[in-house]
Amino acid sequence: MEPALGLAVRVAQQPGPETLDRLSEVLxxxxxxxxxxxxxIYCTATPVRAVGEPDxxxxxxxxxxxxxxGCVTAGKPWQGTVRIAGGEFPVLAVASDRAPSGALVVFVRPDAEPLPEETVELVQALWDLATMIQYQLTLTSQPEVLARARAIAQASETAVAELSEAHAAAMAGLLGVLRSRQVDDATARASAIDLALNALEDLRADAERRRTSGGExxxxxxxxxxxxxxxxxxxxGPVELELDPPGESEFVPSDIAHAARVTTRAVVLAVLEQDKVRRIRVGWQLREGELVVLVRDDGPGELRDRIDLGHLAERVRAxxxxxxxxxxPGWGLTVRANLPLAPRVPRHPAAGLGAREAEVLQRIALGHRNREIAAELRISESTVKFHVANILAKLGVGSRTEAAAVFHASVTG
Structure with a gap:
């Protein structure tokens, strides 16, 4: 096998939309x-691309x-058979967390023979590299404008998705009552009215939360x-709900509590689409600056096309x-969402940055431009652009001005 470094260089030599072509060729x-x-998801121009057999x-x-x-965890490639491109095919699916919302590459294979572990590890490493390169390219192209547009689009998509899930939950509850053979007509009608009233109350509460953001x-x-x-x-219905509540005395930001409710409800709705589920266990845990949502079921334990968590995973990662x-298989699914209680931006910039990135950030805060920074640090201007893109991503900001503000706040704070 060619040394991994050589393969990485070959992939990196073809940045932009052609990265997938080069990755496919190299592998x-x-x-x-x-x-x-x-x-x-981070690429608004071409978020989906495919190469290979034209059909x-x-x-x-x-x-x-x-x-x-939504089902493949970054750093844990998955091999199996899924429905894709109009048929059932064996695939290797590899996710990366080197960009917000994550990125995925899927290879449709000619057979289902398990791949050697070293091959799978190689694919993961090269996909992480390709994802990082592609994401940096999107940041260097008018980062302030792109970041603002993504934030607006993301907020809109999240609101629409949450309303759709709330509607789906209400309809599922109503259908469950109306289809049940265990209740008489009068009881079914009373239950349906209660469900509708509860759904309306939830909508009002959500609207109020959006108007008065903040608080705990x-x-x-x-x-x-x-x-x-x-x-x-x-x-x-036939599915039993088990609840594992958190402590009563803990307080969390209202937005986080809302996100946890929405996430949990969406996961429950998704796992209910599976066959042979008879028990769902739901729990929340507060630990180390995160609210952890856990949902477990006793279903078939297979990642099939009946369960779709992709959009939810995107929102959580965003x-x-x-x-x-x-x-x-045979034991069920375990879905875990870790929601940070505070933005993951380090108090001091150097805490989350490499040594060179910290040097670049310090000069950005002094108002130096890329050409000046390159001369001072004796590196190329393109390398400076690469470091700037990394800094913006790690600090969670969309412009050099915001990055400088984070630096100054850390010094004066």
């Missing part, structure tokens, strides 16, 4: 595949890749609200959280 000898397709490349969809992105909420009370919205979904799905 062809070690990973035979009929098609390679990627999903890069397969033309048929793959963003929805199929998005479903896999007791974690125990937030979980009780969640339980109140979940029980009607399962009350008249909030600088972590989203993981573990599937154990």
């Amino acid at each position: 062809g000898e070690y990973l035979p595949h009929r098609m390679a397709a990627h999903l890069a 397969l490349a033309a048929a793959v969809t963003g929805a199929e890749l998005g479903a896999l992105l 909420e007791p974690l125990g009370r937030a979980f009780q609200r969640l339980a109140g919205s979940l029980r009607p979904l399962l009350r008249h 909030q600088r959280g972590r989203f993981e799905v573990d599937a154990t």
Whole structure:
């Protein structure tokens, strides 16, 4: 096998939209595949791209890749058979967290023979590199404008998704009551009215929360609200709901409590789409600056096309959280979402940056331009641009001005 460094250089030599072409070419000898397709949420121009057999490349969809992105954890490549590009194919799916919202590449393979571990590790490393290169290129192209546009689009998409999920939850509860053979007509009607009233109250509460952002909420009370919205979904069905509530005395930001409720409800709705689920366990845990959402089921434990968590995973990762799905055939799924209680921006810039990045940030804060920084540090101007893009990404800001403000706040604070 060619040294990994040599392969990495070959991939890096073809930046931009052609990165996938070069990655597919470089890996062809070690990973035979009929098609390679990627999903890069951070890239507004071409988030979905495919190369390989024309019929397969033309048929793959963003929805199929998005479903896999929600189930495949960064750093843990997955091999199996999925429905993609209009058929059932063996694939290797590899996710990367080297860009906000994550990125995924899927290789449709000619057979289902398990790949050697060293090959899988190589693919993961090269995809991390390709993701990082592509993301830096998007940042260096008018970063302030792109960051602002992404933030606006992301907020809009999140609001629409949350409303859709709330609507789906309300409809699922109503259908569960109306279809149940265990209740009479009068009881079903009363239950349906209660469900509708609860759904309206949730919508009003959400609208109020958006108008008056900020503040804190007791974690125990937030979980009780969640339980109140979940029980009607399962009350008249065959699935048992088990609740593992957090401590009553803890307080969290209201936005985080809301995000946890929305995330939990969306996961429960998704796992209910599976066959043979008879028990769902829901719990929240507060630990080390994060609110951890846990949902477990006793279903088939397979990542199939019946369960789609892709869009939810994107939203969690966009909030600088972590989203993981573990599937154990015969035992069920475990879905974990880690929601940070505060923005993951280090108090002192150097805490989250490399030594060279810290030097570049200090000069940005002094108002130096890229050419000046390159001369002072005796590096190329393109290298400075690369470091600037990394700094903006790590600090979670969209412009040099904001990065400088973070630096000055850390010094004066």
